[in-house]
Amino acid sequence: MLEEEYQPRRVLPHHLRKPVKPEAPFSYSIRDAVPEDLPGIREIYNYYVTNSTVTFDDKPSTLAFWRKKYESIRKAGMPFLVAESPSGQILGYTLVSPWSAKAGYRYTVENSIYLGPAATGKGLGGPLLTALLDRAREAGIREIIAVIADQGADASVKMHERLGFTEVGRMGKVGFKFDRWLGTITMQKSLRGKK
């Protein structure tokens, strides 16, 4: 196009412009997981298996694995929660599993929390984990433990600290993923008495 042919694009006056839809605010509800949620939960977890060191698993989990996990948590009367978008999409999940199968550890659990990548950094992690802590306390749990990778999980460490977990130990080079050695940070919170 020759320079003299160039016509600057006309800007439509305000009243003729298409209204720009404002971005919907980030909203969610938290509820107990049901079996229909398991494919969405599996998809979220497998994203981190494949793309991150926040979990040391390196093979994508199966639906059978999630069905078994769901059943054992349900039978134990322990919490397994999801955060759901208004359109019904699973945004994230959190659950507890026994810290050890030995009977003396029955009041202690390990927690796990994963948000879909698009739902991170928006402040959902705190309320979802808070809901899990409340439900674990109601279920009679006294101590809750988070084992967090020492690389690439800074948001998780911060969130656990904010909710009252304190670091109780570190282990170096106990994991190996993506051709490098990784350690863990163990954080603990007591659920005895008041929040």
Ligand SMILES: CC(C)(COP(=O)(O)OP(=O)(O)OC[C@H]1O[C@@H](n2cnc3c(N)ncnc32)[C@H](O)[C@@H]1OP(=O)(O)O)[C@@H](O)C(=O)NCCC(=O)NCCS
């Ligand atoms: C960890 C996770 C649950 C946190 O939930 P979230 O809603 O994203 O967290 P928030 O937006 O509330 O951020 C938590 C804190 O971490 C900080 N943060 C967020 N991303 C960060 C990053 N990449 N590096 C350092 N700090 C970060 C935030 O500023 C916030 O700090 P504040 O409490 O001082 O405000 C979520 O990010 C997630 O699912 N991550 C991937 C999976 C994972 O790591 N799971 C935990 C395995 S142990």
